Amino acid sequence: xxxxxxxxxxxxxxxxxxxxxxxxxxxxxxxxxxxxxxxxxxxxxxxxxxxxxxxxxxxxxxxxxxxxxxxxxxxxxxxxxxxxxxxxxxxxxxxxxxxxxxxxxxxxxxxxxxxxxxxxxxxxxxxxxxxxxxxxxxxxxxxxxxxxxxxxxxxxxxxxxxxxxxxxxxxxxxxxxxxxxxxxxxxxxxxxxxxxxxxxxxxxxxxxxxxxxxxxxxxxxxxxxxxxxxxxxxxxxxxxxxxxxxxxxxxxxxxxxxxxxxxxxxxxxxxxxxxxxxxxxxxxxxxxx
Numbered sequence: 001x002x003x004x005x006x007x008x009x010x011x012x013x014x015x016x017x018x019x020x021x022x023x024x025x026x027x028x029x030x031x032x033x034x035x036x037x038x039x040x041x042x043x044x045x046x047x048x049x050x051x052x053x054x055x056x057x058x059x060x061x062x063x064x065x066x067x068x069x070x071x072x073x074x075x076x077x078x079x080x081x082x083x084x085x086x087x088x089x090x091x092x093x094x095x096x097x098x099x100x101x102x103x104x105x106x107x108x109x110x111x112x113x114x115x116x117x118x119x120x121x122x123x124x125x126x127x128x129x130x131x132x133x134x135x136x137x138x139x140x141x142x143x144x145x146x147x148x149x150x151x152x153x154x155x156x157x158x159x160x161x162x163x164x165x166x167x168x169x170x171x172x173x174x175x176x177x178x179x180x181x182x183x184x185x186x187x188x189x190x191x192x193x194x195x196x197x198x199x200x201x202x203x204x205x206x207x208x209x210x211x212x213x214x215x216x217x218x219x220x221x222x223x224x225x226x227x228x229x230x231x232x233x234x235x236x237x238x239x240x241x242x243x244x245x246x247x248x249x250x251x252x253x254x255x256x257x258x259x260x261x262x263x264x265x266x267x268x269x270x271x272x273x274x275x276x277x278x279x280x281x282x283x284x285x286x287x288x289x
Contacts, residue, residue, distance in 0.1 A: 002032055002096045006103050010084040010160070011035040014058075015072040018219075019210050020047040022090035027054030029093045037076040041066040044214060069156075070171030070180035077170050080163060089157040091210040092119070094203035101201040102160045105148055113165035113193040114185075116154035117201035118143075127205055129155035130197045133189055134182075135238060148198045152189045156181030158203045165193060172237075177222070179230035186238060217272040224276025228255075232284050252281050 012033050014026065020043070030036055036058040040048035048062040061075055077085060084106065086099060098117055106115045119127040131139035132152040144151075159181070161170075165188075171180045188195055211219055228251060236244035259274040 003100055004032070004034075006100050007033055007096055008035070009082055009103060010086050010099060011037060011076075011080045011082045012086045012088055013037050013039070013073060013076040013080075014088050014090055015039045015041060015069055015076075016043060016047045016051070016090050017041040017066055017210070018043045018045045018047065018212050018214075019090040020045040020050050021212055022210060023047070023050055023054040025093055026090060029095065030055060030058075032096045033057070033099075035082055037061065037079060039063065039072040039076045041068075041072050045212070068173065068176035068180075070175050071173045074170050074173065077161075077163075077166075078168075083163055085161045085163060087156060087159050087161065088203075089205070089210055091206040092157045092203050093206075094158060094201075098201040098203060099160070102198060105196060105198045105201070106160060106162060109148075109194065109196060111194050112196045113162050113188050114154065114195045115148075115160045115162075116195070116197050117158050117203045118197065118199040119155065119157060119205040120202050122204060122206055127207070129157065129205070133186055135186075143199070144197055145199050147200075148196050151195050151197050153182060153185040154195055154197060155205075156184075157205050157207075174233055175230045177226035177230065179234045182234060183237070217268055220269050220272035221276035221279070224273035225280040226276075228277045228280040229284060232281075248281055248284055251277070255281065 012030055012035065016038060034057060036055055038051050038055060038058045039061045040063060042063050042065040048060055051058055051060050063072060073087060084103065088094065094117060102115045102117060106112055116130065119129040121127050126143050128143050130151040130153060172183050175183055185195060232244045232248055235247050255274055255277045259278065262271045262274055
């Protein structure tokens, strides 16, 4: 049974970029949520204009260009008036009942800054979307299935934020794409703020299903470029400039070798991603040196 009073306590935030194909499923899943903000990152598939058809209750922020995942979320978070915000990827589906479970967990542990659901693959298999900070421990062992557990990182595909815990400081906008959730969780962990995974709440995650657009190869290039850039920005922020530089040099030869292998066994998608990685590595010093 859906408790509309509970759902009135949360604002669902969805950042879209060429995600018009996700709107029908989002419209069905989010129909009972009264507060929804959709931030469109300059899509060229008419995603912003199609959103009201599927999510008539949503407030649409149509950005003139792609400002990045963290920046777009920050724009929406700055407008939230409810006690909680649920950040949700376009390729992630969650039921009102699951969100109610997250809210109950958040109320049970008021010291928790963040509560996250257990992500499921489309076939129902568990997707381990949580761990300890990777720079401090290598997580191992079974998934959390018996009840809520404190963790040091949760995937940004679906996370419930307690707005009062953040004091207006959300994503670091130096991260354009990737590692913005890692950075946010690292800051919470270092501030001794609790993050909880609740396996009683689940969400289906169609990983890498949020972006289509007119040029799949350009999308793969962009993924590769920003993933490696963000990886190095994170290393510099939480380790040192010297370690980030050493990591960059190692990634340069690894990526070059991987690209050569991909060229021998052609796969346009993987080649585009490897070329993007090389571009990100070569431009890292210019952008962040």
